[in-house]
Amino acid sequence: MDAKGSGNIGRYLNHSCMPNVFVQNVFVDTHDLRFPWVAFFAQTYIIAGTELTWDYNYDIGSVEGKIKYCYCGSLKCRGRLL
C-alpha cells in the first residue's frame, strides 16, 4: 500500500499506541489475496468529533538509520513509531 501518488481520506489517519480503530483486510470485489480492501473498524464507542487513530504496528528499528518518535500522547505510548 503506497499512498504517495494517490489515496483517500484514510491516508490522514494518524497512529496511536491506544487507538480507537483497527485495520483489517476485506475482500469485496475479488477473493484474490493480492487485492484486499484495507478497511478500518471502530474498536470502541467513538464520540463524534474524536480523532480516529490506528496502530501502525511498525517494527521499531526495522528501517536502518530511521528513527520516528511517537507523539500520540496516550498513557501506553511506546515512544517510537520507527
Ligand SMILES: C[S@@+](CC[C@H](N)C(=O)[O-])C[C@H]1O[C@@H](n2cnc3c(N)ncnc32)[C@H](O)[C@@H]1O
Ligand atoms: C499516513 S500519515 C498520517 C497523516 C499525517 N499526519 C498528515 O498530516 O498528512 C503518517 C505520518 O504521520 C505522522 N504521524 C502519524 N501518527 C503519528 C504519531 N503518533 N506520532 C508522530 N507522528 C505521527 C508520521 O510522520 C507518519 O509518517
